[in-house]
Every structure is written in structure tokens, then in C-alpha cells.
Amino acid sequence: MQVATWNVNSLKARINRVVDWLNANQVDVLLIQETKLKHGAFYLDRFEEIGYHSAHFGQGQWNGVAILSRHEINEVRYGLLGETFDEARAISALIAGVRVFSLYIPNGRSLDNDHYRYKLEFLDRLIGEVKSQISNPELPLIVGGDFNVAPSSADVYDESVFEGMTHVSPEERNRLLVLEQLGLYDLYRAVSPDETVFTWWDYRNGAFHKNQGMRIDLLLGNRHVLSGLSSVFVDRNERKGGGKEERPSDHAPLIATFEI
């Protein structure tokens, strides 16, 4: 089974690229973040005609998460437990016996911003949700998406640049550690313990060209996923140019392959 996660930064702006990428890669499941589409407005037909089912939790203008799958999508849930549904940042479903989450964790903006508190609370709600899923130890579980957290100093191009900023703070990283302690493995790190790769590069300052990025898009999996895991990689080519009509997202897809 192949599962990918990709923050597309507006599905409207990226639809052709996403369709082309799915045709070329044929992953079983694609977790999408930042659709920026209203709930009920989705490219169902575009995906159906290339063999993908869709589930979308949208709000319009900002946020929006989705799951595409070549297999049937069942038991769709919108949001996290105890969430007030003010923003569309979480969706999950049961696909081929695997519970799959597509998450867009709040950015946080700055450490003194209310949005940062919201980010930490969102991560706490996610921890609660994972606890409830882990209570069924037989169920394979994938928790993927744009976490807006770089797990360690090996996941940013220069730790000193991010001192005092979001994405690297101990409060955020400790919450990822809690997820790990609950039995969720960082699948990229599991296969590449010592490498530095990025999934996001700022649009500004030629950051991609200079490889000034962060690894903030993650696929976490429980032991059932880990035991069959064979490869995890970032499709860096998808961050590359194209003309004005085919601009890239500022994130690249992350793809994991495992036997289940």
C-alpha cells in the first residue's frame, strides 16, 4: 500500500498538477491539506475519472483537508474529538482496513500569538484522539499531514534561524514525542535515521533553490504499518517550477510504501 501526504496550497490553483501527479504515481491514498475550497465544492469528477474516491472537509478561503483513495472510503469523520468545528483541519476515514487521518495543524504564527495557543490545544486534542485509536491495537493507523512542526534540529536547514519561532519550540516538539510514546512512529525517520530532507520551502528568497527548508509534513504510523514499511521519500520534483499556469505548492509530497 502506498500512502502520500501533500499540502497543495489551494486545490483550485493546483488541480492539474495533482491530477497529473496521481496519474504518474498511482498511490493508493493521498492525504491533502489546504484545499481552500468550500465544503461541498470539490473536484469529485476530476478524481473519479482517474480512479479515485474522495472525502473532503472544506471551509473555503482557508484550510480544508481531504482524502483521495483508489479503494473504498468508509467511516468518514470530520474534525477531532472535542473540536468545535470552527476550522476544517482534520478528516479521517477507514480505507482497506487502515484508519487514516489527514491533518492540517495550525501554523501558530508566533509564540506570543493566540494562534500558537490554538496550535498547542489542537495537538493536545490530536493526542486524545490517538489515545482513543490506540485503544484498538489491532487497527493499522496512519496519521499524516502538515504538522507545522519540525521534529528535531535535523529537520530544519539552520536551527539558529528559527530560534524563538514556531515550528521548533519545545512545547510543539514535546507533543510529537507524546505521539511517539503512544506508539506512532515517524515513518520517514524510521527508514532514514540520519538524513536531512525537507518537505516545505518558503516561496520567498529562492529558498527552494538554496534548499532552505523544513521537514514539517509527516506520516506517522503505528506498529502494524511500521512492520511492513519498505520506503519513505519526498518527491522533491513537485516543488519545482512550471509556467505561470502550473506553479508548484510550497510543499512537496511525502510517500510511504508498506505491506499491510
Added chain:
DNA sequence: ATGGTTGCGAAGCAA
């Protein structure tokens, strides 16, 4: 050089 880029939506905010 407190700059630079993209998306949304039609000015300025978010990332």
C-alpha cells in the same frame, strides 16, 4: 534593502 512570493479576493492577511 523590515526585503522577498503565493493565494484569496479585491485590500490586506495568512503562510
